[in-house]
Amino acid sequence: MWKKLISNPVILTGLFGCILATGGCAGQPAPQANQSIVAGDTAALQQMVLIPGGTFRMGADDSTGMPDELPGHTVQVDSFWMDTHEVTNREFAAFVAATGYITTAEKPISKEELMQSLPPGSPEPDSSMLAPGALVFSPPDHAVPFDDVSQWWRFVAGASWQHPEGPHSNIDSLANHPVTQVSWMDAQAFAQWAGKRLPTEAEWEYAARGGLREQVYPWGNEALTAGKAKANTWNGNFPYRNTTTDGFYGTAPVGSYSPNGYQLYDMSGNVWEWCADWYDANTYLRDEKGVTNPAGPGKGFDPDDPGQPKRVIRGGSFMCSDEYCRGYRVSARMKTTPESGLANLGFRCVRSVAQRRQ
Template sequence: MIAIPEGVYKIGTDQPDGFLTDNEGPQITIQHPAFSIDETTVTNEAFAIFVKETGYITEAEKFGWSFVFHYFVSEEIKKANKKVPNMSWWYAVGGADWQHPEGPDSSIEKRRDHPVVQVSRNDAVAYCLWAGKRLPTEAEWEIAAKGGTDFEKYYWGNNLLENGFYHCNIWQGDFPKLNTLEDGFASTAPAKWYEANAYGLYQPIGNVWEWCSNPARIDLTAFQKKDSSYFWEEHQKIDDQMYATRGGSFLCHQSYCKRYRIAARNGNTGMSAANNLGFRCVK
C-alpha cells in the first residue's frame, strides 16, 4: 500500500469540463489525516485468493447474469441474451461474472494481473472486510490520484496526450463502434501497466471504474464536515443505493463520457456489476 501524508488538499474543480449534475465543484480545501491506499486496483489474482479462502459468491454469480458492453459480446452470446432497455450499448449476459468478464465464453486465465471486474460495490465491501481494509472516500481517492500535484485532469499534467503518447487506457476511435487501440488495449490493461503517479499509484485514470465508500454526487463540503470512518461505518452494509465511482474506464471517450479525469465524478447502484467496474482499498 502507498502512504499518503496528512495535509491540506484541494479537491474538486472550478473548470466546466464535466456534467453539471455530477457536482464536480466548486473546488474546496480540506485538512485530511494520513492514510494508505493500494498501489493498484484489486487484481483477478488477489480476488481469487479471497474467494478461495472464504468461498464468497459474487452478486453477479448469484443473479446469474451481469452487464457487458456490446463491443465485447460475441454474436452467439448476443443471440442468446438481450440488450438492456434504454442502454442499447449494454447486454444483460447470462453467465457473466468475475471469472468470465464478457460472458461464459470468456476467461481470466491470461488476465490474472488485470483488475478484477464484474464486482458490485457489495462484493468490494466483502473483500475489504476480509482484507482488513475499506473502500476510499472520493476525497481520499482524489488526493491519492493527484500524486501530490495540483492537477485536476491527469496526474501527469493537463494534456491527455504527450507527444502522441497515452498514459492511460481509454477508448480511441469512433465510440461505441470502433476502437483503434492506440493505447494498446480494447478491454482492461494489466493493473501495473502504465507509469505510476508521484505517490506510486498505478492507473487511477482509465482502465476500470473504482468503487468508493460514500454515496454518489454528494456535495464536496461533506468531506470537510465528516471524516472517512463516518462514510465507511454508515455505508458498509449491503444495499443498493447510488454510490460514487471514480477514475473512468477503458470505455471512456470524449464524445460521450468525459469522466476520465481526476476531478470527474460518477456513480452506480451498489448491486451493479459490469465488465468495466473494479475497486482498490484503503486503510
C-alpha cells in the same frame, strides 16, 4: 425482455439502475459471504504505499468540471495506505478460495426483489430475467446515440468475475488484469477479508492527484492524447471503433502505464473503482467551507434517478473518451447502484495508518 428494461430511462439513468445488477435490489445489505469473512492468508496481496496526509482542493472550479463536481472546496485528509493498483483477478481468486465467497452476479435474483426495482404497474418478469448474470460490453459496428446505453450494453446470463463476458469466457490469461463484474458488496467483503477498506471519495481524489495542485489529470494538465499513452481509455469513435492506440481494447494488466506522483497506477482509465461513499449530487454545495476526512453523505441521492440510491465510482475506464465520458479526470464523479456488476468496474483498497500494515 432485457432489451426493453435496459432501454427504460427510469431504470437506466446515469449509469445503471438496480434492475441491471443481478443479485437483489431490495435494501442495501451489509457485505456477506456464504461463510464468515475472516482475515485470511493475504500473502498473495499487493503491497501498499503510504499517502501522506494534507489539504487539497477537491472538485472543479471551472468549465472542465460537471455540475456535481462544483464547487471546488478545501478538504483535509489524514495519511493512509493505498493499494498501488486495482485489485486483480489473482487477488480476488485468493479471497474466494479462502472464504468460498459467492459474488452478487453469481446469485439469482428473486421476483419480489426485481419487482421492487421496476416502475409501478410493470408486468411480472419471466424466469429468464431472474438468472444470475451481469452486463457485458457489446459494441455496435456503427455510430449510435450516446443517450441510449442499450446500444452497447447487454445482460448476459452467466457473466461474472470468473466469466466476465459470459459463460464462454474465462480469466485464464487475465490474472494481472483488474477484477470486474464485482458489486460494492463484493468489494467490501474482499476489503474486510484483507484487513483493509474501500477509500472515501475524498481519499481517492487526493491520492489520484499524486501531490499535484489543481491539475486535470493524475499526470498534470497535458492532454490525454499528447505524447505516449498515459492511460487505458477509448481511442477512436465510441462505441463502435477503437483504434487501440494505447495498446489495449478492453482492460489492461495493472501497472501498464506510468504511475502518478504517489506511485499509484491506473488512477485514470482501465476500470472504474468503487468508493465507500454514497453518491449525492449536491454534496459539494454543503461542503464548500472545507471539511476534514469527509466520509460522504448519510444516504444517496441521484436527481436523475431519485428512487435508486447509488455509491460513488471514480477514475474512468477503458470505455471513456473525450467525446463520450471524460471520466479519467481526477475530479470526475460517477455513480451506480451498490449491486451493480459491470465489465468496466473494479476497485482498490486502503488502510488507515492506525491499522497494522501487513
